[in-house]
Amino acid sequence: MKIAVLIKQVPDTETERHLSANGRANRDASDRVIDEITERALEVALQQKDADKSVEIVVVTMGPDDAAQALRKALSMGADKAIHVQDDLLGGSDALTTARVLAAALGDAGADLIIAGNESTDGRGGVVPAMIAEALDLPFLGPLDTVEVAGAAVRGRRSDAEGVTVLRAATPAVISVSEAVGEARFPKFKGILAAKRKQVAVQHAVDLGISSPDHAAGNLVLSVSQRPARTAGTKIVDDGQAAAQLAAYLVAEKLI
Numbered sequence: 001m002k003i004a005v006l007i008k009q010v011p012d013t014e015t016e017r018h019l020s021a022n023g024r025a026n027r028d029a030s031d032r033v034i035d036e037i038t039e040r041a042l043e044v045a046l047q048q049k050d051a052d053k054s055v056e057i058v059v060v061t062m063g064p065d066d067a068a069q070a071l072r073k074a075l076s077m078g079a080d081k082a083i084h085v086q087d088d089l090l091g092g093s094d095a096l097t098t099a100r101v102l103a104a105a106l107g108d109a110g111a112d113l114i115i116a117g118n119e120s121t122d123g124r125g126g127v128v129p130a131m132i133a134e135a136l137d138l139p140f141l142g143p144l145d146t147v148e149v150a151g152a153a154v155r156g157r158r159s160d161a162e163g164v165t166v167l168r169a170a171t172p173a174v175i176s177v178s179e180a181v182g183e184a185r186f187p188k189f190k191g192i193l194a195a196k197r198k199q200v201a202v203q204h205a206v207d208l209g210i211s212s213p214d215h216a217a218g219n220l221v222l223s224v225s226q227r228p229a230r231t232a233g234t235k236i237v238d239d240g241q242a243a244a245q246l247a248a249y250l251v252a253e254k255l256i
Contacts, residue, residue: 001052001149001171003045004111005079006102006129007061008035009070010122017122023221024092025122027064034070037117039077039184041177044147045115046078046185056080058109062090062101068200075195076187082200083109089205090213095123097213099131104208107136113154114174118143126176133174141167142176 011017015030042059049055059074061067062085071082085105093101106114114133119126126143133140144156144167154175155168187195205211236245250256 001048001054001112002056002058002110003048004106004109004114005038005042005045005057005059005074006114006116006132007038007042007059007070007074008117008120008122009033009061009063009067010035010120013121019224021224023224027066032066032069034073035117035120035122036184037119037121037177037179038070039074040179040181041115041117042074042077042079043184044177044181045113048149049078058083058111060102060105060109061085062093062098062105064091071200072195073187075198075200076191077185078191079198081198084200084202085204085208086202087205089210093213095125095127096131099128100135101205101208101210101213102128103132103135104210105203106132112152112171113149114138114172115147116142116174116176118176118178129174129176136174139169139173140175141169141173143178144175145178145180147175147177147181 009032011025011027011029012031012033018026018029020026042057045055045057049057057079058081059071059079060083061071065086067086068084071084075082083105085101090097090101116129116132118129129142130140141154141156141158143158145159146157148155152171153168154171154173155166156175158165158167205213234249236242
């Protein structure tokens with residue numbers, strides 16, 4: 001079995017994140033790290049490899065040159081190969097263009113299962129995995145809290161406000177996972193050394209048959225401004241009227 005895992009490099013969530021004047025993420029304003037949810041997606045694949053050593057894992061990302069750092073970490077965790085779609089032409093891509101480009105890269109990978117996180121910590125769109133499945137004409141399951149792969153099928157449990165649903169599809173398929181699948185393992189020293197020798201294939205837009213992405217036509221940023229600073233809250237001193245004041249506040253804020 002061959003498993004492809006989508007990896008994304010994002011601004012560190014522990015630091016303040018900023019937008020450039022054109023509305024794009026300012027990648028120089030904070031440290032860049034591998035997105036934790038994509039590490040968890042990789043962990044799902046690595047558990048399959050733990051159970052069956054013949055499983056091959058390829059990690060795939062689309063991003064600038066330094067996104068290779070995220071791929072190297074994924075390789076140090078245990079992935080076998082990596083694909084890096086890197087092209088200035090793709091800068092500022094929206095979700096649809098990103099999905100089309102990744103689908104083109106994955107179409108040649110020959111994966112039996114494609115695993116992604118349910119949503120990245122920078123965009124929070126949560127639509128790219130489903131768009132990739134649509135582009136590749138594959139079934140999509142997600143977001144899954146559990147994943148089971150048996151034979152030529154994948155199965156998992158999805159929970160929401162309405163309850164729990166068990167989903168199943170024949171492979172090849174695309175799935176996305178939630179944080180409930182569990183934390184990812186840490187790279188071992190041996191894995192870090194081995195990652196330096198593993199193959200990272202760089203692909204450009206032209207290699208994928210993409211000459212003129214149309215994402216710019218659908219996205220127009222008119223202005224960018226800093227988030228307003230937090231203001232001090234209202235203090236209520238109990239002089240016998242605190243309950244009435246609190247009730248009035250909750251009514252005014254439409255909380256009751």
